Amino acid sequence: MTPTKKTNFEIIAATEEQFQIATYAKMNIAVERGAGAWIWTSEGEKYLDLYGGHAVCATGHCHPHIVEALKAQAEKVLFYSNLVYSEIRARAAEKLVSIAPASITKAFFCNSGTEANENAMRMARMATKRKKIITFSGGFHGRTADAISATFLGNYRNLGKPNVPHHVCAEFGNLESVRTLADADTAAIMLEPIQSMAGVIEAAPEFFRGLREVCDEHGIVLIFDEVQTGIGRTGNWFFSGSQLADDVEADIITLAKSLGSGVPVGACLTGDGIAERIKTNDLGTTFGGGMLAMAAVSATIEAIEKDKMRENIAEIEDYLRGRLKEIDEVKTLRGKGGLLGIEFAENCKPIHQKLLENKIITGTSSHPNVLRLLPPLCVKKEEIDLLLEVLRKT
Numbered sequence: 001m002t003p004t005k006k007t008n009f010e011i012i013a014a015t016e017e018q019f020q021i022a023t024y025a026k027m028n029i030a031v032e033r034g035a036g037a038w039i040w041t042s043e044g045e046k047y048l049d050l051y052g053g054h055a056v057c058a059t060g061h062c063h064p065h066i067v068e069a070l071k072a073q074a075e076k077v078l079f080y081s082n083l084v085y086s087e088i089r090a091r092a093a094e095k096l097v098s099i100a101p102a103s104i105t106k107a108f109f110c111n112s113g114t115e116a117n118e119n120a121m122r123m124a125r126m127a128t129k130r131k132k133i134i135t136f137s138g139g140f141h142g143r144t145a146d147a148i149s150a151t152f153l154g155n156y157r158n159l160g161k162p163n164v165p166h167h168v169c170a171e172f173g174n175l176e177s178v179r180t181l182a183d184a185d186t187a188a189i190m191l192e193p194i195q196s197m198a199g200v201i202e203a204a205p206e207f208f209r210g211l212r213e214v215c216d217e218h219g220i221v222l223i224f225d226e227v228q229t230g231i232g233r234t235g236n237w238f239f240s241g242s243q244l245a246d247d248v249e250a251d252i253i254t255l256a257k258s259l260g261s262g263v264p265v266g267a268c269l270t271g272d273g274i275a276e277r278i279k280t281n282d283l284g285t286t287f288g289g290g291m292l293a294m295a296a297v298s299a300t301i302e303a304i305e306k307d308k309m310r311e312n313i314a315e316i317e318d319y320l321r322g323r324l325k326e327i328d329e330v331k332t333l334r335g336k337g338g339l340l341g342i343e344f345a346e347n348c349k350p351i352h353q354k355l356l357e358n359k360i361i362t363g364t365s366s367h368p369n370v371l372r373l374l375p376p377l378c379v380k381k382e383e384i385d386l387l388l389e390v391l392r393k394t
C-alpha cells in the first residue's frame, strides 16, 4: 500500500505541535496570506475574516499603504531604541496625540496591551503615590502580573497567582459599587469601556460621567483600557471623549491590537499633569518606539483616515443591526462599530463552528451565547451579506 501524501496543512500543524507549547485551541487552517477582510490558507482556500486576525487587523490584511510604509522603513533602519531621537517616532507620537481627545498630550510606546496596562497602572501609582487599583468584574487587561491581577474575568486571575496585592473589583455599570471602594488610597480606576471578552458588555454613558466625578472627588486616575476599543474600532478614534462616554475623557488611554495593523506595538496616552510626574528611567522598554512599529502606527492612522474606515464601520454596524432583525434566533446585537456581540437565544458554539465550515471566521466570548465580530474596519456590506446568509440558513 502506498502511503498517502501529507497535505501542506498536515505538515505545518504537526511541526507547530511538535515545536510549540500547546497554549491555544487552534482552528484547523494554516494562514498563508491575506488581503482586506480575506485570508488564504496553505491549501489555497479563502476565508472571510470577521475576527480581524484577533481584533488586530483593523485596516484589513496587508493594506497596501501599510505594506509600502513598512517596506520603505525596513530599507532605512529597522530599529533603534529610545536612546536616540527618530523622525518616524516623532511623527507617530504627534499623529497619535493629534487624533486623541484634547486632554491627551503625550505618548509612551511599548509592545503589547498587557504592557500598556502595566505601565498605565505604574504611572497612576507614581503620580498619586497610592497603591489601590479598582477594576471591574468581566474586564480583561492582559496576562502579565499586574494586568492579570486587575482582571476579574472567569479563571484568568487565578492563572496569575500569587496575584499582585491592592487590586479590588467593582461591578461594571454599577456606580455605587465603585463609590464604596474609592478612597484616599486609590491610585486608579481602570476599565475596558466595552467589555469585549466578557461578551461585548456595555455601560450607560452616565456610568462614565459618574466615574469621572468619583475620580475627581478623590484625586484618582481614570484609565480606559482601549486595547480593543481604540483606533477607530467603535467608529470614534477613541471611546474616551466620545458620546459613548458622555464626552468624558480618561486620564490615561492604553492601546495595542489595531495600533500597528499587526506589527506588535502598544501605547499609553496621557496629559501633561501625569506626564510631568514621570521622570527619566521611571518607565522603559527596549523595543517600545522602534522604527518599524512607528512606521506601522503612522500608516495605520493614515489608512483609516484616507479610506474613511471609521465612517464605513459605523455604516456597517447600522446595516448589520437592521438585517439581524430578520433572524428570529438573534436576541440582540451589542457593541458599537466593529466591536459587536451577537447574542443568540442559546449557546453559539455550533453557530461559530458552522460559520467556520462555511469559511467565515468569527469569535466566541466568555458569554456562551455571544458570538463576537471584530472585522477589519474596511469590511464591505457584500461581505457582511455572506455572514447573514449562513446565519439565516443555520
Ligand SMILES: Cc1ncc(COP(=O)(O)O)c(C=O)c1O
Binding pocket: 112, 113, 114, 115, 117, 140, 141, 142, 143, 192, 196, 225, 226, 227, 228, 256, 257
Ligand atoms: C481589553 C484588552 N486589554 C488588554 C489585552 C492584552 O493585550 P495583549 O494580548 O496585547 O497583551 C487584551 C487582549 O486581548 C484586551 O482585549
